[in-house]
Amino acid sequence: MRNAARMAAMLNIDVTKRLGDFSLNASFTSDSGVTALFGRSGSGKTTLVNAIAGLLRPERGVIEVDGECLYDSLRGIDVPVASRRVGYVFQEGRLFPHLTVRGNLSYGYRLTRADQRYVEFAHVVELLGLGGLLDRRPGNLSGGEKQRAAIGRALLASPRVLLMDEPLAALDQQLKAEILEYIERLHANIRIPIIYVTHAIEEIVRLADVVVIMAAGSVVTAGKVSDIMGRPELREQTGRFEGGTVIEAKVVSQDNEYGLATIAFNGGQLVIAAPDAGVGHEIRLRVRARDVSIALTRPPDISVLNVLSGRIVDIHAEGGPSANVRIDVGGVRLLARITRFSLQKLALSPGQQVYALVKAVSLDR
Amino acid sequence: MVFLTPTEWEILALSVKVSLLSVLITLPVAVGVAALLARADFFGKSVVDALVHLPLVLPPVVIGYFLLLLLGRQGPIGALLDQYLGIVVAFRWTGAAIACGIMGFPLMVRAIRLSIESIDAGLEAAARTLGASRLRVFFTIMLPLALPGVITGVLLSFARGLGEFGATITFVSNIPGETRTLPLAIYSQTQMPNGDAEAMRLSIISIVLSVLALLTSEMLVRRAQRRSHGRDA
Numbered sequence: 001m002r003n004a005a006r007m008a009a010m011l012n013i014d015v016t017k018r019l020g021d022f023s024l025n026a027s028f029t030s031d032s033g034v035t036a037l038f039g040r041s042g043s044g045k046t047t048l049v050n051a052i053a054g055l056l057r058p059e060r061g062v063i064e065v066d067g068e069c070l071y072d073s074l075r076g077i078d079v080p081v082a083s084r085r086v087g088y089v090f091q092e093g094r095l096f097p098h099l100t101v102r103g104n105l106s107y108g109y110r111l112t113r114a115d116q117r118y119v120e121f122a123h124v125v126e127l128l129g130l131g132g133l134l135d136r137r138p139g140n141l142s143g144g145e146k147q148r149a150a151i152g153r154a155l156l157a158s159p160r161v162l163l164m165d166e167p168l169a170a171l172d173q174q175l176k177a178e179i180l181e182y183i184e185r186l187h188a189n190i191r192i193p194i195i196y197v198t199h200a201i202e203e204i205v206r207l208a209d210v211v212v213i214m215a216a217g218s219v220v221t222a223g224k225v226s227d228i229m230g231r232p233e234l235r236e237q238t239g240r241f242e243g244g245t246v247i248e249a250k251v252v253s254q255d256n257e258y259g260l261a262t263i264a265f266n267g268g269q270l271v272i273a274a275p276d277a278g279v280g281h282e283i284r285l286r287v288r289a290r291d292v293s294i295a296l297t298r299p300p301d302i303s304v305l306n307v308l309s310g311r312i313v314d315i316h317a318e319g320g321p322s323a324n325v326r327i328d329v330g331g332v333r334l335l336a337r338i339t340r341f342s343l344q345k346l347a348l349s350p351g352q353q354v355y356a357l358v359k360a361v362s363l364d365r
Numbered sequence: 366m367v368f369l370t371p372t373e374w375e376i377l378a379l380s381v382k383v384s385l386l387s388v389l390i391t392l393p394v395a396v397g398v399a400a401l402l403a404r405a406d407f408f409g410k411s412v413v414d415a416l417v418h419l420p421l422v423l424p425p426v427v428i429g430y431f432l433l434l435l436l437g438r439q440g441p442i443g444a445l446l447d448q449y450l451g452i453v454v455a456f457r458w459t460g461a462a463i464a465c466g467i468m469g470f471p472l473m474v475r476a477i478r479l480s481i482e483s484i485d486a487g488l489e490a491a492a493r494t495l496g497a498s499r500l501r502v503f504f505t506i507m508l509p510l511a512l513p514g515v516i517t518g519v520l521l522s523f524a525r526g527l528g529e530f531g532a533t534i535t536f537v538s539n540i541p542g543e544t545r546t547l548p549l550a551i552y553s554q555t556q557m558p559n560g561d562a563e564a565m566r567l568s569i570i571s572i573v574l575s576v577l578a579l580l581t582s583e584m585l586v587r588r589a590q591r592r593s594h595g596r597d598a
Contacts, residue, residue: 055490081493094491098509098593107505108495139594157495 010193011035011161015051015061015071024048027061028212028222033187036208036225037197044217045197046091049163052195053088054081065161066193085116087159087192091166093150095138101149102134108157117158119190127189128152128182144175148182155190162194168203180206205246205286226284227333244288245335251277260305267330271305272361286362289324292336293357296346306358310334312350317343327356334358369570377570380546383458384526387466388519391473395518399477400507404486421471428467429535436460436536460537461544465529469522476521480514481507512589520582524575547571 014027024044037045050056052063054070057078063071065086070079087108095104109121125131128148138146147167154162164183168176184207187194196207204211204225212222221228226246249265254277261277263270263285270285277283298307310329317323323343327334334356348354369377401407402414420428436443437455446452454460484507492502508515530548537544539553551567554560 053494055494081490082496082498084494085496086494088491088494090487090491092487094485094487096488096492096506107492107497111496111501137592153495 010066011195012062012064013048013052015048015058015063017047017051017056017058019047022047022217024051024058024217026212026214026217026219028219030193030210030212030222032193032209032224033191034194034196034208034210036204036211037195037214038199038201038204038211039214039220040199043214045214046165047217048214049088049165049195049197052161053086053163054079054084068160085112085157085160087154087157087162089147089151089154089162089164089167091169093138093146095141095146095149095153097138100135100137101130101141104138104149104153105130105134105156108153112156112158119155119158121156124152124155127185142175143171144178147171147175147179151179151182151186155186159192162192163197164194165197166199167196168198168200176203183207205284244286245292245333247285247287247332249283249285251279251281251283254279265330265332267310267332267334268308270308270358270361272363274363277363283363287334287358288360288362289335289337291358291360292327292334293359294325294327294336294338294342294346294348295355295357298355299357302357304357304359306361308334308356308358310354310356312348312352312354314350315343315348327354329356373566373570375542376545376547376550376567377574379458379542379544380527380574383461383465383546384523386459386462387464387469387526388473388523390462391466391470391522392515392519395470395473395522396477396508396511396515399474399511399514399518400481400503402474403478403481404507417474418471420468425468425529425531426535429464429532432460432464432467432532432536436463454537456537456540456544458537458543461529461533461546462526464532464536465526466522468529468532469525472521472525473518476518477511477514480511480517483514484510510593512593513586516582516585516589520578524578527571527574527578547574 010032011028011030013029015024017024022044024047026044026048037048039045047056051058052065052070058071058073060073061071062069062073069075069077070084071077096107099107105121105124109117125134128151130149130152133141133145133149138149141149151167167183168179171179180203187207196203198204208225210223211225211228213220213228226248247265249263249270251261252264252269253262255261259273259275260271261274263272263277263283272285298309308329310327313326313328313333315323315325317340321339321341322337323340325336325338325343325348327336336356398413398417402410402417433455434440436446438444438447438453443453443455446454454463488510489502489506492506493499497505527546528548529546530552533544533546534549539545539549545553547567547570551564551571554564554567
């Protein structure tokens with residue numbers, strides 16, 4: 001009973017699985033390149049990924065990747081792990097300790113039929129900077145090197161989908177940044193769906209297009225990163241993001257004298273401090289809720305460069321000194337955090353026309 | 366070596382030959398059983414586990430006696446082997462190898478099983494996601510990583526074979542040049558007047574052989590462990 005739209009989805013997941021006290025009951029679809037699975041430890045992210053990989057058999061449900069059915073309890077389909085062609089990058093890397101890096105990389109490569117291969121050995125080695133490591137054994141590699149080799153090994157099996165289970169969790173900050181760069185390059189180079197499990201908001205905002213938020217084995221919500229991350233009612237899950245808005249935008253001009261870039265998005269233009277943003281680039285901006293102030297009239301003399309006009313969508317103020325106000329700016333829902341005192345003083349209400357003063361913007365990619 | 370008499374050479378060679386054959390025939394079975402016990406869950410697993418350990422707790426003479434009943438020329442299996450394949454193991458050195466193999470089997474299985482259990486099962490799952498069948502995972506991941514345990518198991522079983530007495534003498538008797546291995550030869554010397562000196566010589570040969578086997582396996586295990594821990598050799 002699947003309609004055409006669902007069939008076309010890159011990922012169509014709907015599984016139920018009981019494991020002792022824990023029960024996984026997750027369903028979502030995604031059409032985008034990088035889908036992030038986000039949630040606290042124990043929320044069922046890894047269980048879900050294991051079900052997609054076939055390492056765990058769900059009791060019921062459907063798993064479809066890129067139009068290919070891997071599991072369907074009703075139709076009795078359960079493709080064996082070895083035939084699913086999922087590239088699984090495990091949190092701990094799981095490199096084969098008795099093989100060299102070359103041996104690890106070629107393990108899946110050799111098992112892939114020649115007509116199903118879409119990546120070349122030399123290409124992956126170059127992309128992930130593995131050239132100097134080929135004859136080393138995993139025991140002598142650093143954490144970052146191991147993870148790069150593990151990503152390479154998964155890719156070289158020419159998978160239909162890349163499953164990355166917190167690939168950066170065991171790494172320190174500097175290594176994280178390094179590997180993130182590799183993953184970004186990968187995503188730009190090899191167009192396969194990636195499911196990226198993480199509990200780090202920064203990684204999602206940087207990498208993902210769609211985010212699936214999980215809690216206690218269920219999907220709380222799923223949607224575009226820019227839609228989800230600003231929603232105050234999801235604060236409980238996205239807590240560490242400390243509230244804010246993600247904006248997709250394009251660099252339109254660059255001012256070299258002041259090191260400023262002008263970027264355009266649906267709601268207008270923003271001027272941001274960026275010495276070399278690259279004119280024409282698609283970028284993603286993050287605006288923290290506490291960096292957005294609200295004014296009823298356009299302030300005349302003010303150091304803030306970005307004043308956007310918009311309309312209040314809704315207001316959330318549940319106890320505490322602050323309130324979250326969502327402002328529709330040309331289709332983008334900008335989140336502002338102000339005090340409840342100001343809320344009262346300005347007598348803000350939904351539908352009202354206001355000016356949003358954006359004090360700081362951070363560039364995510 | 367000039368120190369050994371032709372008879373002593375014969376006994377030594379026979380002992381090594383019997384132990385080697387016993388290891389060769391039990392190794393594939395032991396690896397299979399160990400893998401099954403370590404990784405599979407099946408009905409009757411504890412029964413299989415108990416059966417494997419039986420030779421460790423039963424008197425060797427009992428094992429030898431049952432072997433004689435089953436594999437002797439008149440025994441149900443022995444008669445069939447003789448009739449259809451022309452194979453006779455009773456009172457032959459090959460029979461001695463079977464007795465040694467059975468006595469060493471639990472030691473071999475235990476060592477290999479422990480080694481397999483210490484392998485991260487996640488590695489096997491990783492191999493399967495890369496497209497490897499279970500059989501391939503077994504040969505390319507499990508077996509190479511269990512190599513230290515396999516070597517230990519082979520040594521333990523080999524050494525057990527060199528010392529095997531009760532099951533051997535009961536099953537294949539004590540025939541000079543055919544089934545008289547080192548322990549049987551030592552025993553025979555102690556039963557003879559003026560045999561003490563020869564018994565001592567044979568005992569020393571036995572000690573040297575055991576120490577050599579131990580050192581060789583230690584060396585091999587260390588090399589295999591370096592590999593399976595993923596350090597550059």
